Structure formats: structure tokens, C-alpha cells
Amino acid sequence: MFTIANISKEYPGVKALENVGFSINKGEVHALVGENGAGKSTLMKVIMGIVKPDNGQLLIHDKVIDINSPKDALKLGISMIFQEINLIPTISISENIFVGNLPGGKIKFSIDWKKLYLDTEAILEKINLKLNPNDNVSKLSSGQKQLIQLAKAVVTHPKMIIMDEPTASLSTEETEVLFLLIKELNKKGVAVIYISHRLEEIFEIAHRVTVLRDGKFIATKNVSEVSKDELIALMVGRYVDILYTPKTHKLGSTVLKVRNLTQKGLFQDVSFDLKQGEILGFYGLIGAGRTELAHGLFGVYSHVEGECLIDDKVVKVHSPKDAIDNGIMYLPEERKEQSIIPLMNIMENLTISNLKEYCRFGFPDINKEIKISNIYKEKLNIKTPSLKQKIMNLSGGNQQKVTLSRLMVGNPKILILDEPTRGIDIGSKAEIHKIIEDLAKNGMAVIVISSDLPEVMAISDNIMTMSHGMITGNFKNTKSLTQEDLLRSACVEESGICT
Amino acid sequence: MATKVVKEEQQSAKISAGSFLKKIFSSDESTILFIFVGIIIVVSILVPDFRSSYNILVVLRQFSLITIVAIGQAVVMISGAFDLSVGPIVALSGMFGTHLVVNMGFPVIIGVILAIALGGVCGLINGLLVAKLRINGIIATLASGWIFTGVILITTKGWPISDFPKHFAFIGQGYILGLPLPVIYMLGVAILLSIFMAKSRIGRNFYAIGGNPVAGFFAGINVARYRILAYVICGALAGFAGIILSARVGSAQAKAAFDWALPSVAAGVIGGVSLSGGKGKIYGVLIGAALLGIITNILVLIHISAYWQSLISGMVLLSAVAVDSYRRADGTI
Structure with a gap:
């Protein structure tokens, strides 16, 4: 459905991306892995129209698309949940979720507050948060904020959601809620690009995984056909034989x-x-x-x-x-x-x-x-x-x-x-x-x-x-x-x- | 291999003339330095009067005292705060020192030292308000500035002090080796503070708490104490500028230097001091203050009405900040 074709981007002295290309299917969770500096963030910035690539194209259903700003990306049905929380702390949960597409009232420029409240209640229930839609965002825990960001992305009815380390601040239960929601989105045909350092999660939730290293495309594999060690080897370009070094130290006083x-x-x-x-x-x-x-x-x-x-x-x-x-x-x-x-x-x-x-x-x-x-x-x-x-x-x-x-x-x-x-x-x-x-x-x-x-x-x-x-x-x-x-x-x- | 790296790094630490130039060319202050030098060259060629030694000394003397205040302001800004009370501190300390010397007959040197001390005490008050009571620096010093002005007005009932003895007027109006004394003070303060900020442990810690106060705290720096110290240094420099200003203009007034706070911030910003702390060089402040200082002079020499000065200063400040933001822009908002 969504294809990344031969994207290159060079910064002075660094080739951030070199002819990277792969495609994402409808309704799949496509994990993107690589060490820090592998080019994941730059690639996502290209997709969201924040960074302009030197070369290459993005295609939806084999048609070349032009994305020059995050607004363009949103219009095409691509939304992204950033690792850093970017909610507005001083306004309510409901306004944060629907910011940019608040439901209109009868009079022009007015807001249908009742509908906003009810819609927010419905979405909060879905992500298993027992919160009042009128509460301020500033009081929430970072895990709750992360889930609110997810809700914010979901209500725009995207075709594809990019998630950058979504579980970094989530508790175990919250992570489960996230995974349930992702599965539900998949059923509706929404694709998810899932970036994470936690390989266990990738084996739990993703269908396919693409590995980047030093700005280059290394491989795309079906998750069911790859082992953790293989994946790590692809990421670092060598086998990290012992992930955890053996203990040889002795306890003293x-x-x-x-x-x-x-x-x-x-x-x-x-x-x-x-x-x-x-x-x-x-x-x-x-x-x-x-x-x-x-x-x-x-x-x-x-x-x-x-x-x-x-x-x-x-x-x-x-x-x-x-x-x-x-x-x-x-x-x-x-x-x-x-x-x-x-x-x-x-x-x-x-x-x-x-x-x-x-x-x-x-x-x-x-x-x-x-x-x-x-x-x-x-x-x-x-x-x-x-x-x-x-x-x-x-x-x-x-x-x-x-x-x-x-x-x-x-x-x-x-x-x-x-x-x-x-x-x-x-x-x-x-x-x-x-x-x-x-x-x-x-x-x-x-x-x-x-x-x-x-x-x-x-x-x-x-x-x-x-x-x-x-x-x-x-x-x-x-x-x-x-x-x-x-x-x-x-x-x-x-x-x-x-x- | 390892020892080779060590040697190379050590060599680069010893600043040779070549690497010194390279440092200047690649520093964040380079843009403004080139603009400044460019303006000086162009104006010197087009307006011969500008480069007369008489004119240069007049201009230098004009901005020397506000530059001393701007350097103190920069210390506070680098440590991550602002001091809007510098103007009232200049006036209060100037008034106090002058009163001691002129009305009470104290020796000049004692007057100067006590003026500096009073400035330092004002800074201490500011520092305590900001670091201990955790009041926002802008609001705290806006309020304390009004209070300092109030103290002068109440104690003097608004009367200025004038009719100075010659030996007192000398410290503001005299010359040594053909240079006006205020200019010598400015250069002395600039050199001392440059070394202090760039080379000392305390200076390094000012940059640290300005750059990331939380990280500074976890690294074991007593953030509150350094914040207070920055205000004390700023206050003391304002106190020094205060008594010299009084001696130079021949009278101590409640409203002297009344509007110096914002220009002192502007001089730093033009010279590359970051509004959010952790960044800036003292010589940058010097260039920034000089740039603002020569504008009026140039306008007078090329017979443009002085009414234009404010407009052009505003444009210079905007361009300096715009160039800096543009260089740092990374595509996001």
C-alpha cells in the first residue's frame, strides 16, 4: 500500500539515508529496527514531510505522492506518535485529542461541547483510561499522556500510524492496552510502522520487520521466520554472542x-x-x-x-x-x-x-x-x-x-x-x-x-x-x-x- | 596509538596563533564580529570624521559604562536568568558612593568600594529572591528595581547631588595615556571577566547551570549558590558603573541609567549570549555594546536626524537575532 522508494538524504559529512526502500502492507504492523543513528528517525521525518530527501519517492498505491509538511501527511492519512510528549498541558484531555478537528456546533465557529465530551469518553474507554474528558492534561502520568497521544492519532482516522518508541513510558498493563488497540486498528486495515528498541515487543506485535544500519536498508523479514539473535546480528552487522556478560565478580563486605x-x-x-x-x-x-x-x-x-x-x-x-x-x-x-x-x-x-x-x-x-x-x-x-x-x-x-x-x-x-x-x-x-x-x-x-x-x-x-x-x-x-x-x-x- | 591521541589533544589545548584565529572564525560570535568589522571599515572609508581619534574616544567613552553593566548582565544571562534592576542599582550605588565622598568627605577609593559593595548587596537580594524564594527572575528584578528607585527617591526626595571636588570628578572624566578612564575600566572589566568566565571553575559552572540546571544539580553543583553569585557579580559591576557615571556626568541623580536594563540585555544578545542561558562570550558582549554604541555616532556624522537612532537600533537587534535563529533552524517549528 505504502512504498518508500530509494530515499537518500545527506547531511554535511554524514549519509543519513542511502537508497532506502521497502513497502508497508495494509493492516500490518511493520517494525523498524536499527541502532541509534541507523537512520530511522530521519526516514520518519521524510515520511512526515519534516525533512526533504535529496532523492527518492514516496508512493501510495503506486502513485507518487508529495509530502512537504506534517499537514500534507495528515491529509494523506499518515499520522505519527512522537516519542516526546507533545500535548498542550494547559487545556483539557478532550480538546487535546480533537485539537485541529473539534466538532462544530450549530452556529459557525462554535464548538459542540456535548459531542466533544461524549466522543472523548468513548475513546478513553477504548484505551482503558478512567479519566474525566474535562481534566487538564498536566496532571496525567507520562504513560497516560502517551496513550492520549495515541487517541489523538486514532481520531483522525489515519490509514497509517507511525509509532516511535511508544512503550518507553508505558507500564506493563498500559502496553497491553496499546497492543490490543493496535490489533483492532489492523483489523480495520490501518498499517502501523512500529519503531522500538525492545525486541521482545516486536516478536509479540509485529508481522514484518525491516532493519536499517548506517543509513542503509539491510533486510525485511517476516517476524515468524527470524530469531532474536539473527535480528540483532542484522542490526549490528555482527553477532553479539553474549548479550549479557557472565558474572565473575565477588561480593565483599x-x-x-x-x-x-x-x-x-x-x-x-x-x-x-x-x-x-x-x-x-x-x-x-x-x-x-x-x-x-x-x-x-x-x-x-x-x-x-x-x-x-x-x-x-x-x-x-x-x-x-x-x-x-x-x-x-x-x-x-x-x-x-x-x-x-x-x-x-x-x-x-x-x-x-x-x-x-x-x-x-x-x-x-x-x-x-x-x-x-x-x-x-x-x-x-x-x-x-x-x-x-x-x-x-x-x-x-x-x-x-x-x-x-x-x-x-x-x-x-x-x-x-x-x-x-x-x-x-x-x-x-x-x-x-x-x-x-x-x-x-x-x-x-x-x-x-x-x-x-x-x-x-x-x-x-x-x-x-x-x-x-x-x-x-x-x-x-x-x-x-x-x-x-x-x-x-x-x-x-x-x-x-x-x- | 593512545599516547599519540593524548599528545595531539594536548597540543591543540595550547593555543597557537593559528588555532586562535581558527577558533574565532568558527565560533558562534563570528557572524557579528564580521558584520561589526565590516561596518567599521565601510564607515571609516566613507566618513573620514569617524576614524579621527577624537571621535573614536568620544564614542568609546559614551558606551563604556553601559558595557560594564552589560557584561554583568551577561553573567546572569549565561547562568540562565535576567536582571532588570541594573539601572536602579547603578543609580542607587552611584548616589550612595557620591554622597559618601561629596557630602561626608570620605576618600574617593572608599566611596568606590562601598558603591560596589552596595551594588553587590542589591544583587544578593535579587539572587535570594530568585534562587531561594524561586520567583521568576524577570519579575523579581523588575520589582526590586522599582524598590531600589523608591529607596533613592524617598531618601533624597528627588534632589540630585552635584558640585563635585576635582579629585572625585577625575575618576569619571580623567585621562590616562590619552585614554578616557571609563574606557580603561571597561577594557579591564572585559578582560577580567572574559578570563573568569572562560577559564575558571566558577565560570564553567555558570555555563553548566545555565545550559541545564537540572543536570547541574544532579552533577553536584549547588545551583542556588551559583545563581546568587551571578546576581552579586552583576550588582557589583552595576555599582561600580554607578559611581563612575556619577563622577563622569558631574551629578548623581535618581533617574540616572534608568533605562539601561533592556539595552544591556540587547548588547549581549547581539553578541551571541543566549536568552535561554548556557551560551555566550564576554567579547561578544563587547562587540554587541559597541555596535549599538556607534549607531548614534554614525548617524550624527552623516547628518541623519538622531530621531532615526531608535529605529535603526531596533533593526540591528532584530537582524542579529534573526541571523542566529536562522542558523539554528532545523525545519521543525
Whole structure:
């Protein structure tokens, strides 16, 4: 039905797309995969008319079409759900869903508010959200917002919907709702282009999958005829034989003791021990309080109840700076919003937390900074032509390696990593797992918060599950553990202190 | 291999003359620098009066004090905020320092130091309002500016101070080595602040909290303390400009520098300082202020009515910002 023919796009110095072509059938879910920088986003921007290709055509039913703006694309029945939320926070849910095609009333330019309300109610029911259509969008969780965006795309009655990492902020239940909706759309003949780093999802929902690598078309396969390993090999151009590196580290003495840590409404009575060389996984659904707990340990809240002991000494942290001075480092969940300083270069981003150590009389010694940056560039295989490159010009995986280096240069005792591989391509993901393993081998105590079940299970020595701000499970031996055990433990509904 | 990379990077760190030029040509400030140099060359050729040393010194002296204020403003802007109270701080500190010297007989140097200190205190108040009470910087400093003006009007009942002793007037009107003193101050402040912002740890952290305050916080920077410090630096520079201005014009007035806030922002923006923080160079501010400063002068020399000055300044500001937005445009809205 929809054909992409020989699309090329060149930016100064980079061939973003090189003769890419494949077609999408009516009513299918067509997954698009590739590492970061493979050209997926550029291709989608071409389809939506945001980027003009140097060469090539788009065809619907073998007829060449001309798309110069997102408006043209919408007119042709193509809509896109972006990874970043782009709803208007100050207006109601119903107005957000129908923005651009609000139902008209009897008088010209007026709005039929009743119809708007009822239509919105109907669509909300379909996506399983129990919300009032008149509520403001600003109060919703990011998962709910993502589903609202989906509703917004669906009400335009598109022939094809492009979804860019739609499940990145969805909980397990919300993901199921999404998949049900996709299947229903398929029945009506709507095609879906599905972009995701989560291969499990592709095997669950997609019919066919197209692989891009370095801006080139690699292959289109029927999902039923390809294995996960094959797919990964196509994406990275080599076999990543061990996705999860084997554990060789050994546990030492206890370095961190947390006792009854409580922050009202966020987490309650959290107690656990952490040993040298231990990788402790924290699993839970979105909103379970894992990030909040990490913030509590890192001094984000100026005061928390309960006790933290490092090397058997009570420590009080009132700010991230206190935490860093006490040997705790934290990698925030949102790389773009909370980790990187986009306009600063790699070196400056790398030394920012420990800049004092590289200073002479308050002036940073650039040579010293370059030296340490180069060490980490080699060690973590950060791909960049120069350390003076602005960090915003790097791929997500490389940015994450820089922020990991930032934590490592201070040689902390305890590392807290919050979703360290979210939104990162498979190749870099394996490298980051290797880095974490190496850190543990060198005696660092590491807490890994992750919503990626296979990841948590593969890299952790011990796993804690959280739900509604409380610890609901503590799994010592991860070998005999199944995904179901963890999920059940993470879904425990008790106490209800936080809702 | 690894050691080779290290060596290359280290060499590039030592700035040779060649790489220095390359740096200027490729920097974000290059566009405005070329436009500025272009205008200077064209005007120098077409209007011989412009390049007379007398004229150049007059122009330089005219914009030197507002440039000092604009540099302070740039420090605040780079750290991600604004200070709309710089004008009233200039007036308040100028009035205070002048009062100490002229009416109370303090030595000039003490007057200057205390004027700077009062400016710093005003900045401290602004910083506390923004960083601790979390009031939006524009509103906080708009309000504090009115309050500072109010303090002057209430204490002086609107009376200016004049009839200065010669040794006090000298710090604003004197010359050293043929250069007007305010111009020397401007160059001194520009050089010091350039080094401070580009090379010091504190300067680096200003860029960090302006570029992404949340990331700065998680990286362990005390964002509130740096925000306050930026306002203190800005206030202190405004205080210094205040007492010099008073000495230069020969009277301290409540409404001196009343409308300097927006031009000080504009000078920075023309010179490449980002309105959203995290970006900008002090020498860019210098060029921006100079560009605004020479407009009136050029108009006078080519016998165009001074009534045109405002219109042309507006167009210069718009073009500078438009060029910058155009260069950053990526096709989306």
C-alpha cells in the first residue's frame, strides 16, 4: 500500500539515508529496527514531510505522492506518535485529542461541547483510561499522556500510524492496552510502522520487520521466520554472542546499610544492605517509587526520615553534593533532561562532578582534564572525533558512556544507576552491561534500577522489587528466578500509602 | 596509538596563533564580529570624521559604562536568568558612593568600594529572591528595581547631588595615556571577566547551570549558590558603573541609567549570549555594546536626524537575532 522508494538524504559529512526502500502492507504492523543513528528517525521525518530527501519517492498505491509538511501527511492519512510528549498541558484531555478537528456546533465557529465530551469518553474507554474528558492534561502520568497521544492519532482516522518508541513510558498493563488497540486498528486495515528498541515487543506485535544500519536498508523479514539473535546480528552487522556478560565478580563486605528510609508519600520503611562488588537490581512498575528512593539516597530531598550508614558510619546527605562527598554517585533516569549539559563538550561534561580535583587555584587545568577524558574515552569506547565535540552531537549510547564516565572519575563507593540503558541501541547496551560488570569486579557497589526485566535478571546478584513505595520482594538467588516471580512481586497491591 | 591521541589533544589545548584565529572564525560570535568589522571599515572609508581619534574616544567613552553593566548582565544571562534592576542599582550605588565622598568627605577609593559593595548587596537580594524564594527572575528584578528607585527617591526626595571636588570628578572624566578612564575600566572589566568566565571553575559552572540546571544539580553543583553569585557579580559591576557615571556626568541623580536594563540585555544578545542561558562570550558582549554604541555616532556624522537612532537600533537587534535563529533552524517549528 505504502512504498518508500530509494530515499537518500545527506547531511554535511554524514549519509543519513542511502537508497532506502521497502513497502508497508495494509493492516500490518511493520517494525523498524536499527541502532541509534541507523537512520530511522530521519526516514520518519521524510515520511512526515519534516525533512526533504535529496532523492527518492514516496508512493501510495503506486502513485507518487508529495509530502512537504506534517499537514500534507495528515491529509494523506499518515499520522505519527512522537516519542516526546507533545500535548498542550494547559487545556483539557478532550480538546487535546480533537485539537485541529473539534466538532462544530450549530452556529459557525462554535464548538459542540456535548459531542466533544461524549466522543472523548468513548475513546478513553477504548484505551482503558478512567479519566474525566474535562481534566487538564498536566496532571496525567507520562504513560497516560502517551496513550492520549495515541487517541489523538486514532481520531483522525489515519490509514497509517507511525509509532516511535511508544512503550518507553508505558507500564506493563498500559502496553497491553496499546497492543490490543493496535490489533483492532489492523483489523480495520490501518498499517502501523512500529519503531522500538525492545525486541521482545516486536516478536509479540509485529508481522514484518525491516532493519536499517548506517543509513542503509539491510533486510525485511517476516517476524515468524527470524530469531532474536539473527535480528540483532542484522542490526549490528555482527553477532553479539553474549548479550549479557557472565558474572565473575565477588561480593565483599557491606558498604551501605539503609534502615527504615521514609519520605512521606513517595517511599516508606525501606531497608536493605549493599555489599562491595554487588550489583543490586531494583525492579518495579512505573511509579513504584524506585527513582524517588534513589533521589532519597542521593540527597535530592533535603530531609528524609530513617538512616543511612556507609561503612558503618551514619551519614546525613542534604544535597547531591553531600552525597558525592560521601562517595555516592547517581545516574539520573532521563539522560537528556537530567544528565547532559547539551552545549558543553565531552570533556566538560565528564569532569563536571569532580572539577575541583582538576583545578589549580580555581582554574581547571585543561591538560589534566583531557588526559583523564582520554583514559575514559578509550576505556569505555566513546566514539567521537574529538573531546571538544559538544555532547549533544553524540548518539544516545555514547552520551550515556560519557555520563557513566562522569560517575566513575570520582571513584565512588556506591553507584546508583537509574535506567542506564533506556532508549539505547543494542550494541551500546551490551557495552554498558560490560562496564557495570567491570565496576563490580573492581569492588564498587552498584544499584541498578531498571524496568527491563531480562536486563535486571541478567546483571543483578540480588533483586529487590518495589510497589507503591515499599519493598515487596527481596530475591537472593537470581538463577532459579522467573520473570513471573518478579512481576507478581512488583504488582503487590497493599497498604496503598502512596495512591 | 593512545599516547599519540593524548599528545595531539594536548597540543591543540595550547593555543597557537593559528588555532586562535581558527577558533574565532568558527565560533558562534563570528557572524557579528564580521558584520561589526565590516561596518567599521565601510564607515571609516566613507566618513573620514569617524576614524579621527577624537571621535573614536568620544564614542568609546559614551558606551563604556553601559558595557560594564552589560557584561554583568551577561553573567546572569549565561547562568540562565535576567536582571532588570541594573539601572536602579547603578543609580542607587552611584548616589550612595557620591554622597559618601561629596557630602561626608570620605576618600574617593572608599566611596568606590562601598558603591560596589552596595551594588553587590542589591544583587544578593535579587539572587535570594530568585534562587531561594524561586520567583521568576524577570519579575523579581523588575520589582526590586522599582524598590531600589523608591529607596533613592524617598531618601533624597528627588534632589540630585552635584558640585563635585576635582579629585572625585577625575575618576569619571580623567585621562590616562590619552585614554578616557571609563574606557580603561571597561577594557579591564572585559578582560577580567572574559578570563573568569572562560577559564575558571566558577565560570564553567555558570555555563553548566545555565545550559541545564537540572543536570547541574544532579552533577553536584549547588545551583542556588551559583545563581546568587551571578546576581552579586552583576550588582557589583552595576555599582561600580554607578559611581563612575556619577563622577563622569558631574551629578548623581535618581533617574540616572534608568533605562539601561533592556539595552544591556540587547548588547549581549547581539553578541551571541543566549536568552535561554548556557551560551555566550564576554567579547561578544563587547562587540554587541559597541555596535549599538556607534549607531548614534554614525548617524550624527552623516547628518541623519538622531530621531532615526531608535529605529535603526531596533533593526540591528532584530537582524542579529534573526541571523542566529536562522542558523539554528532545523525545519521543525
